[in-house]
Amino acid sequence: xxxxxxxxxxxxxxxxxxxxxxxxxxxxxxxxxxxxxxxxxxxxxxxxxxxxxxxxxxxxxxxxxxxxxxxxxxxxxxxxxxxxxxxxxxxxxxxxxxxxxxxxxxxxxxxxxxxxxxxxxxxxxxxxxxxxxxxxxxxxxxxxxxxxxxxxxxxxxxxxxxxxxxxxxxxxxxxxxxxxxxxxxxxxxxxxxxxxxxxxxxxxxxxxxxxxxxxxxxxxxxxxxxxxxxxxxxxxxxxxxxxxxxxxxxxxxxxxxxxxxxxxxxxxxxxxxxxxxxxxxxxxxxx
Amino acid sequence: xxxxxxxxxxxxxxxxxxxxxxxxxxxxxxxxxxxxxxxxxxxxxxxxxxxxxxxxxxxxxxxxxxxxxxxxxxxxxxxxxxxxxxxxxxxxxxxxxxxxxxxxxxxxxxxxxxxxxxxxxxxxxxxxxxxxxxxxxxxxxxxxxxxxxxxxxxxxxxxxxxxxxxxxxxxxxxxxxxxxxxxxxxxxxxxxxxxxxxxxxxxxxxxxxxxxxxxxxxxxxxxxxxxxx
Numbered sequence: 096x097x098x099x100x101x102x103x104x105x106x107x108x109x110x111x112x113x114x115x116x117x118x119x120x121x122x123x124x125x126x127x128x129x130x131x132x133x134x135x136x137x138x139x140x141x142x143x144x145x146x147x148x149x150x151x152x153x154x155x156x157x158x159x160x161x162x163x164x165x166x167x168x169x170x171x172x173x174x175x176x177x178x179x180x181x182x183x184x185x186x187x188x189x190x191x192x193x194x195x196x197x198x199x200x201x202x203x204x205x206x207x208x209x210x211x212x213x214x215x216x217x218x219x220x221x222x223x224x225x226x227x228x229x230x231x232x233x234x235x236x237x238x239x240x241x242x243x244x245x246x247x248x249x250x251x252x253x254x255x256x257x258x259x260x261x262x263x264x265x266x267x268x269x270x271x272x273x274x275x276x277x278x279x280x281x282x283x284x285x286x287x288x289x290x291x292x293x294x295x296x297x298x299x300x301x302x303x304x305x306x307x308x309x310x311x312x313x314x315x316x317x318x319x320x321x322x323x324x325x326x327x328x329x330x331x332x333x334x335x336x337x338x339x340x341x342x343x344x345x346x347x348x349x350x351x352x353x354x355x356x357x358x359x360x361x362x363x364x365x366x367x368x369x370x371x372x373x374x375x376x377x378x379x380x381x382x
Numbered sequence: 383x384x385x386x387x388x389x390x391x392x393x394x395x396x397x398x399x400x401x402x403x404x405x406x407x408x409x410x411x412x413x414x415x416x417x418x419x420x421x422x423x424x425x426x427x428x429x430x431x432x433x434x435x436x437x438x439x440x441x442x443x444x445x446x447x448x449x450x451x452x453x454x455x456x457x458x459x460x461x462x463x464x465x466x467x468x469x470x471x472x473x474x475x476x477x478x479x480x481x482x483x484x485x486x487x488x489x490x491x492x493x494x495x496x497x498x499x500x501x502x503x504x505x506x507x508x509x510x511x512x513x514x515x516x517x518x519x520x521x522x523x524x525x526x527x528x529x530x531x532x533x534x535x536x537x538x539x540x541x542x543x544x545x546x547x548x549x550x551x552x553x554x555x556x557x558x559x560x561x562x563x564x565x566x567x568x569x570x571x572x573x574x575x576x577x578x579x580x581x582x583x584x585x586x587x588x589x590x591x592x593x594x595x596x597x598x599x600x601x602x603x604x605x606x607x608x609x610x611x
Contacts, residue, residue: 286472286474287474289472290472290474290485291489292458292461293432293461293466293472294461294462294485294486294489294490294533294537295458295459295460295461295462295464295489295490295537296458296489296490297455297458300489300491301489
């Protein structure tokens with residue numbers, strides 16, 4: 096019966112080609128949206144990772160005393176990394192933002208405070224961490240861009256929801272398209288099915304080759320879609336990373352997502368192909 | 383054995399009975415012509431016997447299956463006891479003669495060893511041994527119908543139902559096919575032939591059942607159909 100399925104794929108060349116093309120195209124469209132979503136999510140996560148809280152140390156503390164606060168800050172939950180910056184370093188960093196540093200020649204580092212740059216594990220808890228830092232003895236002031244953090248979270252959530260909706264919609268559209276293509280391909284074989292029914296084949300026997308045929312087409316469609324996705328992704332990300340935008344954000348290399356992507360492609364291809372193949376002949380089995 | 387008792391048939395959504403209290407019995411080993419004008423109910427009888435449709439009333443038994451109570455999942459078992467031949471041959475275009483016949487055995491799960499033994503025997507019986515590797519489109523109409531007969535015969539059915547088997551053939555080929563069906567009948571298989579071919583029916587002198595407007599109007603061997611025109 097497996098041979099029957101294989102025979103079906105090759106003996107109905109054009110119809111099989113149409114089904115495989117539709118499966119590959121649908122997966123490609125779906126995969127492209129998913130990859131855009133995954134990359135936006137990754138970029139936002141990178142930005143989140145760079146989000147920081149500045150904890151200014153009380154001016155009355157010496158630099159050595161100020162350094163001792165690090166231990167207390169590290170014990171706070173949600174703190175990923177802590178970096179101590181002296182007044183002098185802070186001034187140098189400040190100057191580095193300008194081309195003409197002569198403007199700052201008269202400014203003494205003592206006008207600035209020693210500070211800690213605190214990086215967080217979870218940006219959604221920034222407000223809580225800010226409050227906790229304010230309660231650390233020796234910390235005079237805390238500067239946290241809670242509004243920006245909330246903006247990141249909102250954007251990430253919106254992107255996630257939109258991506259999920261698009262993928263679901265495209266999956267439904269793809270299922271419909273694939274099922275119709277396979278149905279059309281099967282329509283011309285209704286005579287064959289009628290003959291099988293007439294000589295006493297049971298429904299399982301009749302359906303199995305069509306399921307196998309759909310499965311083979313699903314795997315081929317998934318494979319072709321995946322290869323095209325690979326080529327297109329590398330081409331587009333290469334262009335982006337070589338442009339100015341490459342300095343602003345980092346796109347995921349295909350190697351890091353290829354295995355899960357391939358598995359999803361194969362799973363969807365197999366499911367849709369086999370299900371579509373089985374469903375397509377349902378009407379012809381009722382005789 | 384086939385038995386229809388008080389069979390009434392009305393298709394869903396219609397108001398007219400296409401069969402009215404029909405009684406008909408076909409004994410094992412019998413050869414029977416079923417004749418009648420278009421719309422007389424001949425095709426409906428074939429559909430009832432093959433389980434394609436269910437009767438609106440009455441009792442039907444075919445090869446020990448009660449078609450009034452048969453479940454859909456048991457229809458394949460019924461059909462394995464039948465061999466059906468159609469006017470338009472209904473062969474699979476991309477299969478050779480051998481494959482078309484073997485296909486009927488494969489779908490009922492016959493082992494390969496048995497297929498290799500039985501198919502050449504049946505092809506020899508219908509005189510197609512030399513054509514076994516040819517595709518249906520490379521054959522004449524008569525040869526294609528012989529392939530269809532071989533396919534109907536290959537699973538050793540108790541009853542062969544031929545629906546206008548000579549409708550697409552010239553008189554000489556028609557006679558050839560009918561003689562082949564007669565030969566199969568002589569080997570013990572019950573044969574039911576639905577036909578319009580007056581001369582053929584009369585030439586064989588077999589039992590003839592005539593239908594008109596869903597009613598059995600004659601049943602005998604006296605060539606009733608031949609006297610009607």
